[in-house]
Amino acid sequence: MTAILRSRNFQLCLALLLGAVVMMLPRPEGTRFKVSGDRNQLFYHTISSQYSMVPGDKTGTGSYVVESKYPTGSTYSGSYLKEKAGSFEGTDVQVEYVNGLSPKAKRFLAVLAVLVFLFMVEPIPLEITAILIGVFLVVMQVVDVKTAWAPYMHPVVVFIMCCLIFAIALDKAGITKRLGHFIVTKAGTSVTKFTFIISIGLGLASSFMHDAAAVSIGIVTMLPLMRAAGIEPHSRTAKFMMISLAFACSCGGMGTLVGGGRTMVSAAFLKEFTGIEITFMDWIKYAMPMAIVTVPAAVGVVYLVFRPDPSLKLPKLDEEIGPWSFQEKITVLIISISFILWLTKGFHGLHYSVTGMLGVAALILTGILKWDDIHENLEWGTALFIFGGGISLGLAMGHSGAAAYFANLFFPLVKGGGWLLLFAGVAVFGALVTNAMANVAAAALILPIVIPMAQLEGVDPTVLALCLGTATSFAMLLVIGCPPNAIAYSFKYFKASDITRVGLVATPVLLILLISVAAVWWKILGLV
Incomplete structure (x- = not known):
């Protein structure tokens, strides 16, 4: 019986059955629908006998929300309303579900159920599952072919490739060995101390160098020491070391506006919708204490779930590393310039993928790397398929209306409870949604929904922008949840289900810490 349950064919059939x-x-079906493109409300006059306009719920020029007067029968459904809009001449009227689940959103949820099962159980390689994201979205008519496959070469995917290539260069030049030597001299031969030092150090550094770059550097630093210590893949010690680094870098990325795209998107949307601007230093003032608290907490949770084997010791490094070589200096110079260009994106406007690839080109031209170094060491399946598939899935979640449906279903539960309840509700929802879609997309999708809620509640919208920029750092349930998870997974030292196992513990713990820090620190600063 056990053999049958573990068989690939049975698990694949179970996924499809799900x-x-x-x-x-x-x-x-719902009773409310958003109508857009009806500037003079000519379309509304044709449906006013069946639908009434929701007072005070106009969402923009030519846009409004209607509600079924008698929500029974086929003539009061969303499909009927869409059919009427399609046959309406003269304007491009669009109809979207507000408190109901559209047929497209339901098809998306069916795809999501299959994919989550495949990601957790892994009957087939995760890279193949990630490719199937695009296939399923097209087959189930959630999105068209171009929309499904374009995210596989999204600028974020290219940027992640740059980070991985930088890590290869640092390893080849010997800088990761130098970093490992430095940490071992501080931690001794203790695996636990070493992991805490490198994870917390790079976790906090990820606030200023992007979490994907930080975790890439950390892993190529750890791997030689892990191999020398005889730490086997899929052992508790390997899981502790790898997942600790990934979780720490995810948490650290919330500390500044350059730590991850989620923070920049939150700040940009806040300014777009309200005119309120959060400066670089403002974000540090409000969010950095949260990073300082959650980074070590994340490592601590992983330690409790996957306690390392105390008998395993890192090798003693008695030999001197020696002076910096010319190759090391050039490598650090090129990568440092790339980091500076990332930090100053607001001034020059070039996307991270562009400046990152300039750095990659410089590494090739100076002879630090050869194409074979990249081709042989870069995890192409992770870089292209897992990242790209995650972005494609997230965009489809927004495009289908599934995310908006759950947001409209969830957020009324926290209305009227003051800023702290609203903050907690948005944080929980953001942390859950970001596991199924890129944290950038999650922030971009949820903010337009919750900012009006904050204004109605008399809450400073800055609170919710900061909330989403920080809470979406906790994508700790699925490998595709965030770049650090996928990068760590690509080295095959743990299973996708291991992320879920520890994430189920880490997510609520970190959310409680996030909410607690906000309640105390922001009160001191006078934000709330």
């Missing part, structure tokens, strides 16, 4: 079950579940 998707079929989701498709057979009843779909909530």
Whole structure:
């Protein structure tokens, strides 16, 4: 029986069955629909006998929300309203579900159920599952072919490739060996002390160098020492070391506006919708204490779940490293210039992927790297398929209306409870949603929904922008949740289910810490 349960064919059939079950579940039609493109409300006059306009719920020029007067029968459904809009002449009227689940969103949820099962159980390689994201989205008519595959070469994917290539260069030049030597001299031969030092150090550094770059550098520093210590893949010690680094860098990325795209998107959307600007130093003032608290806490949780084997010791490094070589200096110079260009994106406007690839080109031209070094050492499956598939899935979640449906379903539960309850609700929702979509996309999707709620509640919208920029750092349930998870997974030292196991513990713990720090620190600063 156990052999059958573990067989690939059985697990694949179970995944498809799960998707079929989701498709057979009843779909909530809802009673409210958003109409856009009806500038003079000519379309509304044709449906006013069946739908009434929701007072005070206009969402923009030519946009408004209507509600079914008698929410029964086929003439009061979203499909009927869309059919009417499609046949309406003269304007490009669009209809979207507000408190109901569209047929497209339901198909997306069926796809999501299948994919989550495949990611957790791993009956097939994760890279193949990531490729199937695009396939399933097209087959189930959630998005078209171009929309499904374009994210696989998204600028963020290119940027992640740059970070991985930089890590290869640092390893080849010997800088990661130098870093490892420095940490071992501080930690001795203790695996636990070494992991805490490198994870917390790079976790906090990820606030200023992007979490993907930080975790890449950390892993190529750890790997030679892990091999020398005889730490086997999939052992508790290997899981502790790898996942600690990934989680720490994810948490650290919330500390500044350059730590991750989620922070920049949150700040940009806040200014776009309210005119309120959070400066670089403002973000540090409000969010850096959260990073300082959650980074070591994340490592501590992983330690409790995957306690390392105390009998394993790192090798003693008695030999002197020696002076810096010319190759090391050039490597550090090129990568440092790339980091500076990333930090100053607001001034020159070049995307991180562009300045990152300039750095890669410089490493090739100076002879630090050869193409074979990149080709042989870069995890192409992770760089292209897992990252790209995650972005494609996230964009489809927004495009299908599934994310908006759950947001509209969830957020009314926290209305009227003051800023702290609203903050907690948005934080929990953001942390959960960001596991199924890129944290940048999660922040971009949720902020337009919650900013009006904050204004209605009399809460400073800055609170919720900071909330999403920080809470979406806790993508700790799935490998595709964030770049650090996927980068760490690409080295095959743990299974995707291991992330889920420790993430189920880490996510609530870190959310509680985040909310607690906000309640105390922001009160001191006078933000709330």
